[in-house]
Amino acid sequence: MDAVTLKDIQFQYPNAESPILDGVDLSFPAGKWTALIGRNGSGKSTIVRLIDGLLVPQHGQITIGSLPVTEENLTKVHQQVGIVFQNPDNQFVGATVADDVAFGLENRQVPREKMHSRIQQALAEVGMEALTTSEPAMLSGGQKQRVAIAGILALRPQVIILDEATSMLDPAGRQLVLSLLQRLRTRRQFTIISITHDPNEMAIADRLVVLESGKIIRQGSTAEVLQDVPLLQKIGVGVPAGQALRQQLVERGISVPLRYFTVKEMVEWLSQQLK
Numbered sequence: 001m002d003a004v005t006l007k008d009i010q011f012q013y014p015n016a017e018s019p020i021l022d023g024v025d026l027s028f029p030a031g032k033w034t035a036l037i038g039r040n041g042s043g044k045s046t047i048v049r050l051i052d053g054l055l056v057p058q059h060g061q062i063t064i065g066s067l068p069v070t071e072e073n074l075t076k077v078h079q080q081v082g083i084v085f086q087n088p089d090n091q092f093v094g095a096t097v098a099d100d101v102a103f104g105l106e107n108r109q110v111p112r113e114k115m116h117s118r119i120q121q122a123l124a125e126v127g128m129e130a131l132t133t134s135e136p137a138m139l140s141g142g143q144k145q146r147v148a149i150a151g152i153l154a155l156r157p158q159v160i161i162l163d164e165a166t167s168m169l170d171p172a173g174r175q176l177v178l179s180l181l182q183r184l185r186t187r188r189q190f191t192i193i194s195i196t197h198d199p200n201e202m203a204i205a206d207r208l209v210v211l212e213s214g215k216i217i218r219q220g221s222t223a224e225v226l227q228d229v230p231l232l233q234k235i236g237v238g239v240p241a242g243q244a245l246r247q248q249l250v251e252r253g254i255s256v257p258l259r260y261f262t263v264k265e266m267v268e269w270l271s272q273q274l275k
């Protein structure tokens with residue numbers, strides 16, 4: 001079962017000379033974490049705006065589960081899909097953390113008596129229950145993104161999209177947000193779509209989809225795509241440390257299995273060989 005499907009999507013911005021997306025066929029399997037990667041300007045955020053119904057393709061069809069993304073279905077689409085954007089400061093609409101989470105629920109006419117428990121539950125899930133009455137200005141970037149995630153969780157969507165949601169965070173904040181998402185995913189059957197330039201964030205995904213010049217040029221398991229060093233170089237992604245190590249060993253004539261290694265796995269593999 002696919003959570004999101006794009007079928008033969010063509011999209012061109014008004015006044016642009018050529019289409020940004022040209023015949024994109026793409027499925028995001030339900031319950032899986034897919035990272036969408038590619039150079040700046042390759043059309044990743046455009047795909048997000050199309051899935052969310054903010055932009056309308058000139059050709060092709062997008063469905064969320066079995067729900068076609070059309071103007072009349074937009075309310076339902078927004079119930080199914082939650083997006084966390086790049087800039088933590090642009091996500092806040094409430095005066096306090098709790099108000100912010102409440103905002104989305106009010107918009108969707110969730111009854112008042114249900115709201116309080118839903119807000120508390122969502123904030124607890126992201127580890128922000130102690131800061132319910134805090135003002136947004138008091139929070140770190142990572143905390144703001146966790147509140148943004150709580151706002152989405154409260155709406156109980158099927159699909160969460162992260163459009164470079166960790167790119168403005170410091171390493172500690174990024175790590176917290178990513179491990180939170182990993183935990184949530186095992187607890188609830190979310191489909192996650194993350195857009196990232198960070199090899200470590202890619203490595204967490206189950207699948208990678210590579211976008212280049214308006215087309216999908218590669219998709220497959222994370223391990224399979226991340227061990228393709230020439231491909232990563234082609235799309236300007238820094239080669240993950242474990243892969244760089246693997247490459248250097250191979251260049252020194254050491255035979256290393258052809259698969260994706262994290263640094264930790266590479267170290268374990270090496271110590272096995274030295275035994």
Ligand SMILES: Nc1ncnc2c1ncn2[C@@H]1O[C@H](COP(=O)(O)OP(=O)(O)OP(=O)(O)O)[C@@H](O)[C@H]1O
Binds near residue numbers: 041043045
């Ligand atoms: N509103 C717009 N009007 C015209 N062109 C646009 C508009 N928004 C984006 N573009 C162009 O469309 C192309 C794809 O943009 P998009 O934001 O989808 O790329 P991206 O892959 O998300 O890039 P990045 O990694 O920098 O976020 C770019 O060339 C961009 O300049």
Ligand SMILES: [Mg+2]
Binds near residue numbers: 044
């Ligand atoms: Mg983008």
